[in-house]
Amino acid sequence: MPGTPRGKTTETEETAAPRRRQARGERRVSQLLAAAAGVFCRTGYAAASTNAIAREAGVSPGTLYQFFPNKEAIAVELGGRLLQRAHETHGQAFLPENLQRPLPELLDAVLDPVIAFNCENPAFWALMHGSGIPGAMNQEHEELHSGLLTRVEGVLHSFCPQATPAELTHTSNMILGIFKSSLDLILAHEGAERDAYTAELKTVLLRYLEPMVTTTHSP
């Protein structure tokens, strides 16, 4: 609910107010988020200015601040919405039945939708890159990253029950790193090149992970 950051609208007396107003506001929020997505993609999160976002959205700076208390809030909301859309669109990739399949199929089942989503929503990717200073992610990126990490660890654990937590963390971090750098390449290319890099990514992960999981999941 980003539209009312100032809270306290006690809503006490005289009618509960129709939600027509919300409509315009919600449209503005979407507009602003779309503009932010564009600016984030073009300049990266760190270099994106709130004024540029407002300009791109065709509104005044003040309007932006009526809906978001600061720049990070925009990123948080945008990230949240993208994540939600990802779940809605490709969430079934992570269903238990998918996770039980042999590794090559699993990689296809998981990576294809995720890559597709990122290609359709490049802003998501811009958000994940953060400030470029390795040690200095902001909270939003931190959360996103550790969320993904946890998820990967979970899947990995089901594949390698014998692995220690430390090993799981190491491997998951590697997987995530490989995925991210490959996604850079995938997004930087188009058509056949893009497909080639997608295939390479799968090859890398397959060869990396196969020796760890053969006995368990390969029928």
Place this chain on the structure above:
Amino acid sequence: MPGTPRGKTTETEETAAPRRRQARGERRVSQLLAAAAGVFCRTGYAAASTNAIAREAGVSPGTLYQFFPNKEAIAVELGGRLLQRAHETHGQAFLPENLQRPLPELLDAVLDPVIAFNCENPAFWALMHGSGIPGAMNQEHEELHSGLLTRVEGVLHSFCPQATPAELTHTSNMILGIFKSSLDLILAHEGAERDAYTAELKTVLLRYLEPMVTTTHSP
């Protein structure tokens, strides 16, 4: 050749102590680059301010601009020097005799010094991350990256003579991406953790590349 120090220094007038001048200038440049390295490491390239670099170097902003025309030039020169130092220090890793060894040994021979170098010179790493905007590297990063890429392609070619140029590029880009993201993890940890990530990196690359090269290099 840092900065274009105003064409006036024709070396003809004031022959009293030209060597001195040059020496002092060179000292200043080193001073500034060392300061820049520190600032880049701490804050990243994008957030580093020229004033901060000058301050860290103990000189005035004006002095900095007497040796470098702008911020990027500092990065370019620093990157170049680090690269040169890398060559001097660990260049023998790329000697032909090294490149003929079997893959596991090759990975050790190449990665260990490179990783060591990056641990000792974290500024190099900060430079390679650049602005965090995937598609928008500046000239310096572009050069650095394509230089590395060419080199990797060269080594790879000697391993897989049958690969097409496109395949070489794809694989090299993947290798570089894997290396970069792993280096993130390596630099972000210390001691045993760092070693663990180093080992993982080698594992990933070994498994990725082995199927491509076995016939050629395995004796």
Place this chain on the structure above:
Amino acid sequence: MPGTPRGKTTETEETAAPRRRQARGERRVSQLLAAAAGVFCRTGYAAASTNAIAREAGVSPGTLYQFFPNKEAIAVELGGRLLQRAHETHGQAFLPENLQRPLPELLDAVLDPVIAFNCENPAFWALMHGSGIPGAMNQEHEELHSGLLTRVEGVLHSFCPQATPAELTHTSNMILGIFKSSLDLILAHEGAERDAYTAELKTVLLRYLEPMVTTTHSP
């Protein structure tokens, strides 16, 4: 007469429930003034934002501006109402019979209710401080101040009939100044400390005024 609510309300059309309208409007005004009082107390007049007042009142900024044309009008109306309430509550302190009593009793009779009123209505005090710029009171403060001044001059005149108008003005201004600065101290403390400062105020005024009035009012 708060706000100039758009001349359209000619009281001729819509005779259905004009009383209702007025009642609701009056409630809104009171609501807004109460909110303004709170905000003025917490942040001072200058730093109080109309949005904050509206929020505190639980209405939208637009609603606020339907009743008050601008920020100052809120202060004016609030000051007026507080003044009126002061009269209603403690007005008998200024009755002729009170003013005839000897000075110590008069001071008690006048100051005690005024202090009590200010302790109960700290917003009044916030309004009297205004912007903190000595020479630049706005209209509201000017009116408040000169109203008080006139009243003090009146009382003083009955005590010192021989004083020239200039002397009366000087002394009244001094009295008001002493009162205001003492009230600062009184409001800034509580309990015994507050009583102590109240006593000091009376002492100061008594000693200051006694020599001017002894012959007239001491029986």
Place this chain on the structure above:
Amino acid sequence: MPGTPRGKTTETEETAAPRRRQARGERRVSQLLAAAAGVFCRTGYAAASTNAIAREAGVSPGTLYQFFPNKEAIAVELGGRLLQRAHETHGQAFLPENLQRPLPELLDAVLDPVIAFNCENPAFWALMHGSGIPGAMNQEHEELHSGLLTRVEGVLHSFCPQATPAELTHTSNMILGIFKSSLDLILAHEGAERDAYTAELKTVLLRYLEPMVTTTHSP
């Protein structure tokens, strides 16, 4: 030393740098402080904007921030300089021999120079008023106020050795309050009116304090 807020000028090698540069900077600082004094007087401290100060000084905002890290620093430096000037100009008013004189003479000896100073330097007064929110002085005002308070308490103690600390504090606070509000009146008027208010101030204080000190200091 407001000219080098960024510190760290290690000043190591190659000559200790002539101080000619400082001269221009020092001039700018004075210029800025003069401008600040003007703006503070006109609008009060709280409402004074750094841009307005820079504009009044005829420089760009950036220049202001080369010498002062923020608005408060300007006030602190200005207050400090004014205080110092006050000491240099009228410091002898507080010499022990002065403080031993009978009360009427003491009041003259202390108040006349202080009033004169404030008339000549109205910015000092603007600084003492602070934000207008009684409870919310910033550190600078707090320090100034408590410094004055301590001093008044000291003098008072020599006059009324039998007074308890609490009484001393109460009385000193009253004195300070009376002085401040009177100074408002004094500064708001000119010529004969100003003198009249000065005389009133002395009268008030004399009558207030005389009963406390007669036995000790009146010969």
Place this chain on the structure above:
DNA sequence: GATGAATGAGGATTCATTCAT
């Protein structure tokens, strides 16, 4: 060469006020 002052556009953010619904 070196200094440090100077610039000015741009950054995020606020707020009194107006407007369409």
Place this chain on the structure above:
DNA sequence: TATGAATGAATCCTCATTCAT
């Protein structure tokens, strides 16, 4: 009436770069 979105100038402050000395 009431709403809340919209405005835009103003706030403080930063920074890459230039200039006079």
